[in-house]
Amino acid sequence: MQRRLYTGNDPRRAHSIEELRGMARRRVPNFCFEYVEGGSEDESTLRRNRDVFGEIAFRPRSLVDVSKRDIGINLFGRRSNAPFMIGPTGFSGLLSHEGDIALASAAAAAGVPYILSNASTVALEQVVERAGGRVWMQVYMYRTRDFVAKLAARAKKANVEALVVTTDSAIYGKREWDLRNYARPLKLDVRNTLDVLAHPRWMMDVLWPHGMPRFANLGDLLPPGQDSVRGAASALAKELDPSLSWNDIRWLRDLWPGKLIVKGLIHPDDAARAVSLGADGIVLSNHGGRQLDGSVSAMDVLPEVVDEVKGRLAIMLDGGFRRGSDIVKAMALGADAVLVGRATTWGLGAGGRAGVDRAIEILKTEVDRVIGLLGVSSIGELDTRFIEWARLGARQPSHTKQASVELELQ
Template sequence: MMHNWQELRRQAQRALPAFAFSYVDGGADDEKTLAHNLAVFDRWQFAPSVLKDASRRDLRCRLGTSQLNAPLLVAPTGYNGMLRHQADLMLARAAAKHGIGHIQSTVSTASIEDVAAASSGPRWFQLYVLKDRDVTRDLLQRALRAGCEALVLSVDAVHFGNRERDKAHYRRPMKLSYTSLFDIACHPGWLCRTLIPHGMPGFGNLTRYLPPEYQKGMGAAAYFASQMDRTLSWETLAWIRDLWPGTLYVKGITHVEDVIAAKQTGADGVVLSNHGGRQLDGCISPMLILEAARHAAGPDFTLMIDSGFRRGTDVVKALALGADAVLLGRPLLYAVACGGEPRVDSTLHTLIEEIDRTVAQLGCRSLQELRQVSLLCHRSDPAG
């Protein structure tokens, strides 16, 4: 049994070849933002309110048209088939079992249609805008037909981060070093769970748009990177808003003025995010703008957040500061890598249990009550 995310991480490191673990675990440049994302939660400490009847708690929340049993969503993560065959479907099914949201990435290894067939839970689609606008239109139509309840437009990966830990495993772009190839041979379990007999995974959503020579593996990744629309702007968001009739969120914001601009352009909410420390090293944690973003956006604008969340206590701190929900990435990827769907299921169970226990210990009965009393002290405060 895994008791915490550190154990999950160690298990994943043992289960995966080094190149695959670095892809999941690493960040940009010196990985200072990666470390900052974890350390930032220590800036706040709980100040529980006692002698309150919190014997019953309600963790449910509503985001747009999606009703969730807990304020959690599986973050959109790409190329999960490198961790385990059908990892995307495992994540989606586990999310549905717990009644939380699942956000599928444009660059998932399963297709939109495959995930729709596998999961009956709340499903959203995350969009990267490509140079070919016809491809973008088609992706949106497919997401609508598949019943996706919301669209999440990612805006912080137009220029890919410099992920040096990743690059160390390659002798040249998209060609693994001989040391990495030997390391793969030393992980027969991963080979059987991932590559045999299915071969290298491709990008399920993009296969129909890729030239034949870029259908699978590293070549597909390189081609996709070359097709990213580098001209992404607020005008692009307005164009997407006109195309998408449902709920629309903008992901990748770390500036309060951008929260306001997204609202003015027609977005229904935003995801405050620094892409898990994988893009701009030295970037602030989105936790540091959360209170200001809530104040600027008002009470009815949806604010979600990711980057560095590992514990239920982390989630509750974000909720108390004004977030409506939290997106989870790495803990669930560690889980699927080392234990498949059962481990994702148990990890979600543990996280939701941690949230519920923390809410109870703070003397609250609902998520709304977390914001009504000052339950957090900043460490710079005299009381801290």
Template structure:
């Protein structure tokens, strides 16, 4: 079966990624907090929103470009930040960044990424945007910002919903972040995934580049560093933290991890450029609300002056359309692009961009619309809410 016929949607990439990855890493990417109720709601709640079909309209060639923070991008979606992508496939961070640059969308690099911002900028010719996790050591945070400036990063996403790390039971069972070396049990897992194992054997075991030179504090190798990085997160984040970072960073500043109306209203008052409506893919608060159910309310509280990104649970072009109609400006997808790069490298990521682009354009035109601007003008009138009928 050809590549094009074998991969037709996000689920196909997920299945292929799980076949390739050792269980400890596959479960880390896929898992959620405790009962995974929030994780499940993120996907299920898209089913509660139907799309209006309109015919006999004067359709033009579809235009799904979007203006975001004064920059026009060709697509209204892109890769969300996910840690350790270079551990799932060697060079994974870089492969996604290259595909994103070719697709004309931003690439958001995680603090926990294997490749650092300077490597991404040098290898792709395009500076990444950067998802910042604040460390307990101000000197470490200063080094993060310094590396971002050297790389030409213009936008930082400060993540605020992980100061308290939730329990992901799959990770506990697998020992993720509890092992700092390859144990006999891990070696057995690796042996059942020869493609991944051979890939990792092609060079030194991956390490988080942005903390290079600080191995005494963070450990050596991504397995040890994953636990150290998570254990060193600053747990005392407040609105004053945002104001302090604003003084330290001259570029665009986005708060990632807001999912409460009152928090969004406060964000509207702050000197920031936007927020990401996110529940961290269902990996933090269990029994929380899905992000798609919150878009309209968060937009109203945030106002129209600041950008509204949304992530968590997005898998289809129709999901993107629903978010835009509800008031979002841009959709970030974390797991889907991680699955694509794990399964098929840069080629897989480019294929996923193509599939999601076709889904988004087709959905838009079957609704009788030709552009995202027309969709935004229609707003929620382009939707039908099934639980209200």
């Protein structure tokens, strides 16, 4: 009998993130799935984000009592029940009605943080009130800085724990497979229009009776009547600011009293700069392979960044995490936490809140199993002794360089 993944509609029967991905592909129209799935240009960065995990092997220990295990971590002085969180994913309302609420509620129930996308279709105040838990807010540094200041004020009033400023999208990447779904900007071609009609479950969930989802946190930035997912794209594109610099991070740091996390860094020198400007954390990221094609992955640079700034701010990363073993590898290399994006978004597309719950459950169970098989009882015991990776052997950390950077930052 030939092997095959589960092909039904019940996310509770999925055994892996890949099975949830398949369910999402069947449930939502192609243009929605492709928005989540695709990367930029030849998608070499997208592939690199996954390929890097295959280069890293485990070195387990045996005869260790692992009957009691704890996969929780301490992040910004508070316990998180797993070493990962849900990262910001835009347009979640296109996958399931009030998708942002489903993601945030599932994260709260699991005891992990949730980062609300700047391009969410539910207002941040509603997400915080209805979902509870630890809600962080993603922000882009738009040309209209007054809007950014007002969004930060809203977040403060709503008791949002952290702002996560995304820095790698001052210029849009070219996501060709996404573009091919449209006859002209944001007008589906005939093939994709017919494909929408072939997904009645999605239409009943997302389009009826609510209509096309609308951006709930961008109203002050958009022209009147242009807050729909379809109508806002051109206005948002004009708001992207190629002049974005570290001065803008300094401005936001002075403005925002809560935790400030800089997302989109991929170079150790930038990590050190974030320390000097008072950031509380960084997210190493190449935007899920959706921006610069041919980039290194966050995992590639993680060891260097750990050498540079470990202990001076929280080191987080995203990009290609599909298994609990991927998350454990990052933690063993010195990460403080991992962000997952597509994994939980596929869960959302597969079955709404139930699909997100299942995605989180799968990852938590896998992390627990992996650390037990490695011979450790908690995430805090992990380090590079449990990892075999040629890059580690070839790396020669420069203590002299690190010392010079520390002097420069004083």
